Amino acid sequence: xxxIYIHIPFCKHKCKYCNFYSVASLSKxxxxxxxxxxxxxxxxxxxxxxPIETVYFGGGTxxxxxxxxxxxxxxxxxxNFQINNDAEITxxxxxxxxxxxxxxxxxNIGFNRVSLGVQxxxxxxxxxxxxxxxxxxxxxxxxxxxxTDFKNISVDIIFGIxxxxxxxxxxxxxxxxxxxxxxxxxxxxxxxxxxxLDIMIRKGKENAIDDxxxxxxxxxxxxxxxxxxxxxxxxxxxAKNGSYSIHNTNYWKNKIYLGIGPSAHSYxxxxxxxxxxxxxxxxxxxxxxxxxxxxEILSQSQKCNEYIMTSIRTIWGxxxxxxxxxxxxxxxxxxYKNSIPYLKNGFLNMKNQMLYLSxxxxxxxDKITSDLFV
Numbered sequence: 001x002x003x004i005y006i007h008i009p010f011c012k013h014k015c016k017y018c019n020f021y022s023v024a025s026l027s028k029x030x031x032x033x034x035x036x037x038x039x040x041x042x043x044x045x046x047x048x049x050x051p052i053e054t055v056y057f058g059g060g061t062x063x064x065x066x067x068x069x070x071x072x073x074x075x076x077x078x079x080n081f082q083i084n085n086d087a088e089i090t091x092x093x094x095x096x097x098x099x100x101x102x103x104x105x106x107x108n109i110g111f112n113r114v115s116l117g118v119q120x121x122x123x124x125x126x127x128x129x130x131x132x133x134x135x136x137x138x139x140x141x142x143x144x145x146x147x148t149d150f151k152n153i154s155v156d157i158i159f160g161i162x163x164x165x166x167x168x169x170x171x172x173x174x175x176x177x178x179x180x181x182x183x184x185x186x187x188x189x190x191x192x193x194x195x196x197l198d199i200m201i202r203k204g205k206e207n208a209i210d211d212x213x214x215x216x217x218x219x220x221x222x223x224x225x226x227x228x229x230x231x232x233x234x235x236x237x238x239a240k241n242g243s244y245s246i247h248n249t250n251y252w253k254n255k256i257y258l259g260i261g262p263s264a265h266s267y268x269x270x271x272x273x274x275x276x277x278x279x280x281x282x283x284x285x286x287x288x289x290x291x292x293x294x295x296e297i298l299s300q301s302q303k304c305n306e307y308i309m310t311s312i313r314t315i316w317g318x319x320x321x322x323x324x325x326x327x328x329x330x331x332x333x334x335x336y337k338n339s340i341p342y343l344k345n346g347f348l349n350m351k352n353q354m355l356y357l358s359x360x361x362x363x364x365x366d367k368i369t370s371d372l373f374v
Contacts, residue, residue, distance in 0.1 A: 001053035001084070003250050004077060006036060007261035008062035009279060012096075015130040017158075017189060017197045022060040028279050032262075033069050035286040037076045039260050042291060044080040046258045046266065052083045054247035056090045057111075063093035067105035074110055088113055088152075088246040095133040098141035103148035113152040113245075114145060115185075121172040125161050128206075129189075130196065142179050152243060154183035159221055160214030161189050162207035169217055170224055177228045182243035186221045187236050188214050215363055222359070233315045235357075235365050252310040271297045301374045304331050308372050313365060317356040318372075331374055338372045 009022045010029055055077055057070070065073075070091070077083065090113040091106055098116075106114070120126055121135040133141075145153055155176055159169050176184055191198050191209060200206040222232055230238040234252060237245065251257065259266045263277040276282055276292040285292035298306065304327045311318040324332035339355055342348035347361035347368060355372075357365055 001250070002047040002050040002256040002258065003054035003056065003247050004047075004052055004081065005056045005058060005247070005257060005259045005264060006040075006062070006073060006077075007058055007060065007259065007264040007275075008032075008036075008065060009060040009262050010064050011059070011061045012064070012094075013130070013132050017129060017192070017195055023279065026064065028283070029065070031283050032279055033065065033073065035283040036261050037073055038286050039291065040073070040076045041080055042286070042289065043258055043260065046268065047081065047256055048268075049082065050256060052077075052081045052087060054088045054090070054250060055083070056092075056247045058090075058092045058115075061094050061097070062091060063097035063102070063106075067102065067109060070106070070111075071109045090115055090154075090245075090247060092117065093141075095138045095141040098144050100144055100148065103144050103150070107148055107150065112150075113154065114150055115154040115156065116141060116145070117156045118142075118172075118176075119156055119158045120161070120164075120168075121175050122164075122168050125158075125164055125168065128161055128163065129158065139175075142181070146179070152183070153181050154185060154245060155181050157184060157186045157221075158189050159186060159217040160209055162209060164213075164217070166217065166220055169220060173221065173224045173228075177225075182240055183245060184225060184230065184238045185236055185245075186218075186225075186238065188218060218363065222362070231315065232362075235313045235362060249314075252314045253316070254307050254310055266293075269298075269303070271295055300327060301331075303327070304335075305373045308335065309369055312355060312357060312369055312372065315356070317354040320350075320353040320355065334374050335372055342368055342371070 010026050011022045011024050013024055055074065062070070074089070089111050091111045092115045094117050118138045119129055119131055121138060123135050126134065157172055189209060191201060197206065201208050225238045226232065230240045232238050233244055234248070237248065256268050257266060259275065262275055262279050262282040265272065265274045273293045273295040276285070282292055304323060307323070308318055320332055320336060323335055339348055339350070342361065343350055346358055347364060349356045349358050357368065361368060
């Protein structure tokens with residue numbers, strides 16, 4: 001099965017830490033929606049008629065689109081792809097876009113999952129991040145979504161923020177636990193080059209991120225959510241009662257996905273491709289029936305490394321038998337050899353030819369992953 005991601009690159013305001021492609025002007029929104037609708041039609045054969053298991057509207061801030069615009073795009077997807085009756089259909093939303101009218105409209109359109117960018121329930125931390133909402137607005141948005149009978153709610157939280165103490169982090173997590181939120185994505189704050197946060201740190205206007213503090217808050221997050229009944233099913237993702245993000249899980253399970261919109265990425269096992277990160281050039285190309293994308297045909301080693309990179313981050317792990325069957329004995333032996341130091345020091349575990357990150361291994365996931373590569 002396959003998934004579709006639709007990138008809406010508009011924000012009311014750019015957050016200090018964000019390096020995703022988005023713009024803080026809404027002037028081209030209507031033209032962009034028309035172009036996205038057209039790209040959906042142009043790309044209808046990309047998934048080789050595989051059933052579509054997930055549709056995900058991300059950004060940017062897709063909740064800035066009107067219900068009519070969202071409905072139009074989702075109908076275009078449904079008219080051009082074979083969408084499963086029980087497909088997971090997700091909308092990323094900002095707390096300040098949530099009101100009872102919008103929530104009811106999103107539900108009626110067909111969104112059965114929402115991902116809410118709270119980041120923190122502390123107003124000082126929200127100011128540091130450059131978020132436009134307050135903790136009070138986040139509370140009201142969650143109450144509205146619950147009242148509207150959204151069952152499948154995911155909330156984003158950020159830790160490792162300069163000045164964030166453990167008590168404040170736990171308070172944010174326990175608020176979500178008390179709301180009975182079934183899915184939490186918890187991310188370590190990273191400083192991406194040339195973001196406002198990076199510039200502020202280089203100018204001495206903000207403290208640098210403390211890696212030790214960030215690591216301890218990662219452990220604290222794992223422990224707090226585990227005690228509350230959450231399964232830590234991917235490095236940054238926690239779910240209870242089986243409420244995994246099907247869309248993101250399909251990325252980690254190496255399934256086909258189609259990306260629509262400026263800067264969106266697509267993957268069909270054979271190749272990766274990514275659309276141009278420029279709204280004007282994207283609209284011009286699409287209006288000329290041209291997909292403005294670069295394509296990379298993947299080598300055998302790249303395909304293998306892609307599988308390792310996505311699978312090792314999850315509770316399902318990396319299947320060495322699959323590597324042997326799909327890529328050959330040589331690849332199997334190389335990867336097993338590369339894993340031995342981490343198996344000896346307890347950063348990796350192995351059971352029935354499956355490699356898993358241990359609890360302490362999760363702290364060094366990126367390093368371990370790169371060392372496993374062919």
